[in-house]
Amino acid sequence: MHVVVLGAGSLGSLVGGLLARAHEVTLVGREPHVSRVREGGLELTGAYDERVRPDARTDPPASADLAVVTTKAFDTDAAAEALAPVALDACLSLQNGMGNETTLAADLDCPVLAGTCTYGARLTEPGVVACTGVGEVVLGARGGGASEAADRVGTAFDAAGLHTTVAEDMPLRLWEKLAVNAGINATTALARVENGALLDGPAGGVARDAARETARVARADGLDLDDETAVAAVERVAEATAANRSSMLQDVEAGRRTEVDAISGFVAGYGVETPVNATTARLVRAWEAARDLR
Ligand SMILES: NC(=O)C1=CN([C@@H]2O[C@H](COP(=O)(O)OP(=O)(O)OC[C@H]3O[C@@H](n4cnc5c(N)ncnc54)[C@H](O)[C@@H]3O)[C@@H](O)[C@H]2O)C=CC1
Numbered sequence: 001m002h003v004v005v006l007g008a009g010s011l012g013s014l015v016g017g018l019l020a021r022a023h024e025v026t027l028v029g030r031e032p033h034v035s036r037v038r039e040g041g042l043e044l045t046g047a048y049d050e051r052v053r054p055d056a057r058t059d060p061p062a063s064a065d066l067a068v069v070t071t072k073a074f075d076t077d078a079a080a081e082a083l084a085p086v087a088l089d090a091c092l093s094l095q096n097g098m099g100n101e102t103t104l105a106a107d108l109d110c111p112v113l114a115g116t117c118t119y120g121a122r123l124t125e126p127g128v129v130a131c132t133g134v135g136e137v138v139l140g141a142r143g144g145g146a147s148e149a150a151d152r153v154g155t156a157f158d159a160a161g162l163h164t165t166v167a168e169d170m171p172l173r174l175w176e177k178l179a180v181n182a183g184i185n186a187t188t189a190l191a192r193v194e195n196g197a198l199l200d201g202p203a204g205g206v207a208r209d210a211a212r213e214t215a216r217v218a219r220a221d222g223l224d225l226d227d228e229t230a231v232a233a234v235e236r237v238a239e240a241t242a243a244n245r246s247s248m249l250q251d252v253e254a255g256r257r258t259e260v261d262a263i264s265g266f267v268a269g270y271g272v273e274t275p276v277n278a279t280t281a282r283l284v285r286a287w288e289a290a291r292d293l294r
């Protein structure tokens, strides 16, 4: 399979690097990373210790069997525009936040699959990506149900050694992941605490309320996500990643734009009363606006 990875930063380089063990892979990213990969290959460190040799460039090729999108959510429009002229059999988003698949499907002429990913990745220097946690990819039809494209992609990911599950209930899984991110990301970014501090610390109530609100919005969208399942998911992930600094906290600490619009902002923008998500979204956006990041 020829796989093009659009947005070869941390996660895209890890997933693309692992896929390159079994498939032809083209990483599409930014300099100086792409030149370094073209010249010396891509080094996988952390949980892995190997060097792979995917192609790397700054614009997508004319065709591929599959595009895996791993830009930040605020770059999905640009990713869709870049992929529109590419002849593809399927596209898969592994991004966090809600709405990415809809944005991609509006521009692409192929099935767009939904995915969640719990592998941890960090681009430590150009040409080198560290796997900070071996996790799982779950993928399937974005509207739910069986999908031949999802089965093909799942088989290809398995062949490369990625732990992969093909699921028929992606809408529910996306909402549950959104509840986890709405609970953990903005709360830890605003309180400047590790994920584990939400288990019994004073910010924990905010995270649980944000997850309950997300479940309420999911139900308004027709999904069967109850409050306690959403809260339990937040607690499970906060415990499993207790020492982690969430991606939003890392973005704030590094002075980078966050994915708040696709997470807390998405929940708050749905038309259901969600005062906690509305407040956390406004505070993170205020921080971004004060730094000219939006
Ligand atoms: N890093 C991680 O461990 C995980 C990340 N995610 C999600 O995956 C997504 C990506 O996260 P990261 O890899 O951490 O971000 P990142 O910022 O390291 O990588 C994104 C890359 O996309 C590139 N990019 C953006 N627009 C582009 C375009 N039009 N053409 C080519 N390259 C473009 C950027 O230059 C950047 O290098 C986010 O939605 C994140 O929430 C999900 C699970 C784990």
Ligand SMILES: CC(C)(CO)C(=O)C(=O)O
Pocket (backbone or CB within 6 Å): 096, 180, 181, 184, 185, 195, 237, 241, 244, 245, 246, 247, 248
């Ligand atoms: C699961 C969690 C909350 C882990 O930190 C994450 O996805 C993130 O930080 O973006």
